[in-house]
Structure formats: structure tokens, C-alpha cells
Amino acid sequence: MRNLFSSRLGKGKDHSWEEIEEMLIQSDMGIQTVDILIEKLKKRKGANIQEILKEEILALFPPLNREPIISPSPPTVILMVGVNGVGKTTTIGKLASSFIKEGKKVLLSASDTYRAAAIEQLGLIARTVGADMVKHQYGADPTAVTFDALQSALARKYDFLIIDTAGRMHSDKNLMEELKKIKRVLSTKFNYSPLLPPQEVIMVLDAHVGQNSFQQAHVFHKALNVTGIVLTKLDGTAKGGIILQIERELEIPVKWVGVGEKWDDLVKFSPRDYVESIFL
Ligand SMILES: Nc1nc2c(ncn2[C@@H]2O[C@H](COP(=O)(O)OP(=O)(O)OP(=O)(O)O)[C@@H](O)[C@H]2O)c(=O)[nH]1
Numbered sequence: 480m481r482n483l484f485s486s487r488l489g490k491g492k493d494h495s496w497e498e499i500e501e502m503l504i505q506s507d508m509g510i511q512t513v514d515i516l517i518e519k520l521k522k523r524k525g526a527n528i529q530e531i532l533k534e535e536i537l538a539l540f541p542p543l544n545r546e547p548i549i550s551p552s553p554p555t556v557i558l559m560v561g562v563n564g565v566g567k568t569t570t571i572g573k574l575a576s577s578f579i580k581e582g583k584k585v586l587l588s589a590s591d592t593y594r595a596a597a598i599e600q601l602g603l604i605a606r607t608v609g610a611d612m613v614k615h616q617y618g619a620d621p622t623a624v625t626f627d628a629l630q631s632a633l634a635r636k637y638d639f640l641i642i643d644t645a646g647r648m649h650s651d652k653n654l655m656e657e658l659k660k661i662k663r664v665l666s667t668k669f670n671y672s673p674l675l676p677p678q679e680v681i682m683v684l685d686a687h688v689g690q691n692s693f694q695q696a697h698v699f700h701k702a703l704n705v706t707g708i709v710l711t712k713l714d715g716t717a718k719g720g721i722i723l724q725i726e727r728e729l730e731i732p733v734k735w736v737g738v739g740e741k742w743d744d745l746v747k748f749s750p751r752d753y754v755e756s757i758f759l
């Protein structure tokens with residue numbers, strides 16, 4: 480993500496609009512956003528194109544609430560969803576670790592009963608960060624595991640319950656229905672808080688995927704009403720412009736970004752920091 484534009488927008492260089500447009504498109508912002516940005520840039524005269532771009536990109540971010548939603552009565556339930564391999568389970572470890580550092584009690588639900596070794600992977604994370612875990616056998620109904628986990632979180636007074644789910648393509652109707660069922664069971668059977676569980680439906684996206692992430696988010700949001708996005712793997716060469724497109728067009732706040740594989744490699748997303756980082 481770093482140095483995305485500055486090396487190509489050297490001071491004192493002249494750039495055609497086509498060049499600037501191409502550069503913005505390559506950042507994954509989406510054509511619509513790029514068009515708006517180019518229109519705005521054309522209206523502004525000034526020698527320092529970098530500074531103007533920074534200001535205009537920042538101004539395009541909508542005023543969304545990017546703070547985590549916390550239930551007034553515990554537990555706060557976080558349902559993690561997304562396609563295969565994007566970093567859902569790793570992000571659960573990062574979130575659990577940060578909550579535990581704040582002195583909170585965290586329970587994990589091994590509701591990915593499908594992928595080989597998924598339960599062991601979550602179990603290892605739980606042991607490492609100091610969380611507890613509810614699990615069933617492989618092949619068990621993920622809704623049943625989730626049900627047990629929330630019952631247990633209520634009975635044993637956990638502050639957070641984080642639910643791991645199996646990766647699934649947004650185009651797979653049956654698996655999307657399964658997620659809807661998990662969500663429905665949480666909010667209809669466990670009415671313990673004015674904010675019905677799950678308080679957060681967090682969709683995890685991989686920054687390397689680029690434009691297809693927008694499609695994924697669109698479909699998951701329609702099915703589940705996603706409350707926040709985590710964009711992972713921004714430590715690589717990915718550009719992250721998709722953040723702007725998702726916030727503008729779907730109005731889902733990006734709450735965190737993943738910047739590595741260690742537990743503390745999860746940072747709260749801020750548009751200002753993002754804009755500064757792409758112009759380093
Ligand atoms: N570099 C980097 N790697 C990451 C980040 N987040 C996750 N990963 C890596 O991405 C890979 C997949 O992570 P998982 O957490 O297992 O992904 P998942 O979405 O749970 O995968 P499935 O359960 O199989 O759908 C692992 O190798 C992680 O270490 C990140 O922010 N940066």
C-alpha cells in the first residue's frame with residue numbers, strides 16, 4: 480500500500496489526466512469513485528497534485544461510525560464471515576488477543592465444522608491468546624455449535640463471543656442460507672440485550688483480491704447486513720483503494736485493517752492514516 484502514488488507523482492512533473500486516472504484505477508477504488516475524483520481535481524488548480532489528491536480522497540470518505548459495537552449487556556457477539564482463505568480465523572485471534580489485553584473474557588465458537596483442521600487451528604489460537612472455545616465434531620451443524628456457544632457465553636458471563644465460520648463463495652446459495660440461519664438463531668433465541676446478537680457481523684476481505692471484493696461484500700451485505708469490514712493483508716503489495724469504494728457505495732464502515740500475521744498486526748482503520756500511508 481505504501482508509496483502507491485508519490486513515486487509516480489513526483490514534484491514538478493507534468494501528468495496527463497489519463498495518467499492520473501489510470502493510476503487511481505489501479506488502486507482498486509472503482510471506476511465511479513475515480514470519475515468523481517478526476518472531476519474534482521480538474522476543478523482545482525495548484526502545483527502540488529499530491530496534496531490536492533490527499534485532500535480530495537479524504538473528503539470522499541463518508542462519515543461512518545467505525546468504532547466496534549458493544550452490547551450494553553454482555554456478551555457482545557461477533558460473527559465473522561467471508562470467502563475462503565481471506566483471514567477470518569487469524570483476525571479472530573487478533574481481536575481476541577486485543578480484547579483479552581483489555582481484561583475482557585473471550586469465548587470462541589468453532590462454527591467452521593467443515594474445513595479440515597479448522598477446529599484445531601481455532602483451538603491453538605484460543606490457547607495462545609488465552610480465550611476459551613466451544614466446539615463440536617467435524618460435520619456438525621454450525622448453527623448448533625453457535626447456539627451452544629452463546630448459551631455458554633451467557634451462563635459463564637463472557638464479555639465477547641466470536642464465531643468462526645467456514646469460508647464460502649458469495650455465489651453459493653446454500654452456504655449463504657446457512658449463515659443466515661446462524662444469524663437468525665442468535666437473534667431469535669437469545670434476546671438478552673437491546674442490541675440483538677450478533678451485535679457485529681464482520682466481513683473479512685483480502686486486499687489482494689481487488690475489485691472482486693466489492694462484489695463479495697455486496698452479496699454478503701444483502702444476505703446478512705454486514706456491520707463492519709476488516710481488510711487483511713495490507714502489509715503486502717495490495718493497494719486497498721477498495722476501502723473507499725465499499726464505504727462510499729455500500730456504506731459499510733471499514734473497522735480494522737490487517738497488516739501482518741502477528742496478533743498485534745490489526746489496526747483500527749482511519750481514513751486520514753490511510754491517505755497518509757498511500758502517499759508516503
Ligand atoms: N500477511 C498477512 N497475512 C495474513 C493476514 N491475515 C491473515 N493472513 C494469512 O492468511 C492465511 C489465511 O488465514 P486464515 O485466517 O486461516 O483465513 P480464513 O479466512 O480463516 O480461511 P478459511 O477458514 O480456510 O476460509 C494465513 O496464512 C494467515 O496467516 C494479514 O493481515 N497479513
Ligand SMILES: [Mg+2]
Nearest residue numbers: 567568591597
Ligand atoms: Mg478459517
